[in-house]
Amino acid sequence: MEKIRVAIVGWGNVGRFCKKALESSPDMQLVGIVRRPESIGKDTSELAGLQVVSDIETLDKVDVALVSIPSREAPDKVKELILKGIATVDSFDVHDQILATKQALNPLAISHKTVSIFGAGWDPGTDSAIRAILKVISPIGQTTTTFGGTTGGRSMGHTAAVKAIPGVKDAVSLTLPNGAGRHKRQVYIELEPGADFEKITDQIRQDPYFIHDATDVVAVENVKRFDTMNHGGRLERLTPDIQQTYTIEGINPLMTANVMVASARAAYRAKELGQYGAFTFIERPIIDFLPGEFEEKLEGY
Amino acid sequence: MEKIRVAIVGWGNVGRFCKKALESSPDMQLVGIVRRPESIGKDTSELAGLQVVSDIETLDKVDVALVSIPSREAPDKVKELILKGIATVDSFDVHDQILATKQALNPLAISHKTVSIFGAGWDPGTDSAIRAILKVISPIGQTTTTFGGTTGGRSMGHTAAVKAIPGVKDAVSLTLPNGAGRHKRQVYIELEPGADFEKITDQIRQDPYFIHDATDVVAVENVKRFDTMNHGGRLERLTPDIQQTYTIEGINPLMTANVMVASARAAYRAKELGQYGAFTFIERPIIDFLPGEFEEKLEGY
Numbered sequence: 001m002e003k004i005r006v007a008i009v010g011w012g013n014v015g016r017f018c019k020k021a022l023e024s025s026p027d028m029q030l031v032g033i034v035r036r037p038e039s040i041g042k043d044t045s046e047l048a049g050l051q052v053v054s055d056i057e058t059l060d061k062v063d064v065a066l067v068s069i070p071s072r073e074a075p076d077k078v079k080e081l082i083l084k085g086i087a088t089v090d091s092f093d094v095h096d097q098i099l100a101t102k103q104a105l106n107p108l109a110i111s112h113k114t115v116s117i118f119g120a121g122w123d124p125g126t127d128s129a130i131r132a133i134l135k136v137i138s139p140i141g142q143t144t145t146t147f148g149g150t151t152g153g154r155s156m157g158h159t160a161a162v163k164a165i166p167g168v169k170d171a172v173s174l175t176l177p178n179g180a181g182r183h184k185r186q187v188y189i190e191l192e193p194g195a196d197f198e199k200i201t202d203q204i205r206q207d208p209y210f211i212h213d214a215t216d217v218v219a220v221e222n223v224k225r226f227d228t229m230n231h232g233g234r235l236e237r238l239t240p241d242i243q244q245t246y247t248i249e250g251i252n253p254l255m256t257a258n259v260m261v262a263s264a265r266a267a268y269r270a271k272e273l274g275q276y277g278a279f280t281f282i283e284r285p286i287i288d289f290l291p292g293e294f295e296e297k298l299e300g301y
Numbered sequence: 302m303e304k305i306r307v308a309i310v311g312w313g314n315v316g317r318f319c320k321k322a323l324e325s326s327p328d329m330q331l332v333g334i335v336r337r338p339e340s341i342g343k344d345t346s347e348l349a350g351l352q353v354v355s356d357i358e359t360l361d362k363v364d365v366a367l368v369s370i371p372s373r374e375a376p377d378k379v380k381e382l383i384l385k386g387i388a389t390v391d392s393f394d395v396h397d398q399i400l401a402t403k404q405a406l407n408p409l410a411i412s413h414k415t416v417s418i419f420g421a422g423w424d425p426g427t428d429s430a431i432r433a434i435l436k437v438i439s440p441i442g443q444t445t446t447t448f449g450g451t452t453g454g455r456s457m458g459h460t461a462a463v464k465a466i467p468g469v470k471d472a473v474s475l476t477l478p479n480g481a482g483r484h485k486r487q488v489y490i491e492l493e494p495g496a497d498f499e500k501i502t503d504q505i506r507q508d509p510y511f512i513h514d515a516t517d518v519v520a521v522e523n524v525k526r527f528d529t530m531n532h533g534g535r536l537e538r539l540t541p542d543i544q545q546t547y548t549i550e551g552i553n554p555l556m557t558a559n560v561m562v563a564s565a566r567a568a569y570r571a572k573e574l575g576q577y578g579a580f581t582f583i584e585r586p587i588i589d590f591l592p593g594e595f596e597e598k599l600e601g602y
Contacts, residue, residue: 024440136427244549244550258438262437
């Protein structure tokens with residue numbers, strides 16, 4: 001069987017874990033890494049033996065690109081790849097822009113005969129699929145999603161949003177459960193010399209990522225000691241006749257990367273079937289995300 | 302929008318809850334109930350106002366038949382309906398016959414240009430979908446499924462299998478967790494006069510439904526006081542880096558009926574798209590099981 005040829009676009013935490021996830025996927029082959037021109041030549045020891053380029057078209061035949069760059073930059077990069085006819089997967093995490101993203105990417109993917117699976121991390125992504133299944137079993141009710149696992153967790157999307165603010169040298173944004181599906185955000189920042197702490201704090205609190213939640217911002221000498229890779233969530237749908245809960249906890253970029261790599265498989269399959277378009281995780285059959293032959297996919301059904 | 306026209310085939314616990322589930326589904330319309338000829342005229346008060354027939358073709362235009370009869374009779378009934386070009390949904394629950402059922406029904410459904418979604422209750426069915434998602438997030442590991450909720454639950458499939466044994470007047474089969482994903486079966490039976498308890502006990506223990514589990518059989522005067530509608534399960538996939546659990550607990554035939562009604566929607570959609578065949582729950586996109594317009598389906602994504 002021919003392997004699915006995958007490129008990783010962006011070399012942050014998620015990109016690094018995508019490489020690991022690909023290594024344990026016998027149906028996939030990592031063709032190369034795409035980075036910004038100014039990053040070429042960096043991280044040489046961990047990238048040893050890999051082709052690292054700034055233009056994806058210099059790589060030999062890429063079936064699917066795993067776009068592992070900050071969420072807000074992802075849709076533009078995805079558009080650029082779709083125009084080249086390359087299938088894409090990303091873990092775009094801005095929940096209230098999912099529909100708009102679908103509307104922007106779908107006609108483009110159709111006209112360029114390719115497939116994009118977007119918003120495909122663990123939340124949105126697999127959690128969204130589980131939320132849909134909870135509804136299938138118990139149609140009338142309310143699902144509560146609480147992030148932060150048992151002890152709070154590091155949100156990659158929120159962290160990246162803070163890091164993008166001028167004057168912020170480094171940052172960590174932790175998500176803490178605050179009851180009834182609400183959250184607190186605990187943001188640790190290292191400031192550039194001369195940066196205005198009050199102004200940056202206001203900017204963080206006004207950011208769409210933070211505007212709905214109680215947000216504490218703390219300036220520290222070094223954010224590293226507040227850092228963690230762990231995150232998690234708890235979904236609950238509790239109705240008088242049916243009670244369901246789902247909990248997930250673990251290494252955040254690993255969980256994201258595993259879902260993205262599985263989505264590359266589903267994107268490849270959709271393209272093979274000529275089912276072009278931009279899809280959320282719940283628009284593709286779950287079986288297409290699993291490796292192996294049909295019989296193996298049904299194992300444990 | 303035109304409503305999906307649904308018939309319920311079989312009037313047991315699941316059939317009754319299918320009627321309830323349809324009543325709260327604005328996109329569906331219950332066209333009638335199909336029963337064995339000898340049952341026509343029974344249960345008149347609860348069936349008041351409904352068309353009850355023994356031949357589905359006497360009902361006006363059925364899009365989807367919800368086949369809510371004992372699992373072991375389901376595949377034959379489904380075949381019969383497929384030959385008439387009617388889409389079907391069932392909650393066939395014999396896990397190790399899923400692949401064989403697919404192979405038997407799929408070519409038939411394709412050649413008769415219809416759709417069958419089979420094994421579509423909560424387990425197999427939605428639990429199978431969640432097991433697949435747990436694997437997507439954490440590809441290497443083992444998933445443990447423990448049935449019985451917190452206090453043990455009534456298995457409809459096991460109960461029906463015991464009831465079908467000659468000499469058994471009535472029965473209830475309870476499933477109890479037995480550690481490490483293993484189960485005990487506690488079976489209460491009412492015997493017909495002159496029935497051989499030892500022989501029936503052996504027959505139960507040799508039945509594929511029971512052969513893998515420790516099974517206690519107890520003869521009682523009246524099984525009703527051991528009866529319950531509740532059941533549940535717990536899925537766990539615990540690996541060093543990622544931990545996931547899912548629990549479900551509630552009224553067993555209600556959970557089953559809700560999944561079947563949602564599957565009727567997905568079957569109708571597949572037929573509309575000309576994607577004929579027999580499918581497990583995980584072979585159809587989850588979004589197709591949700592009611593409403595595309596925008597509503599994505600709500601809470």
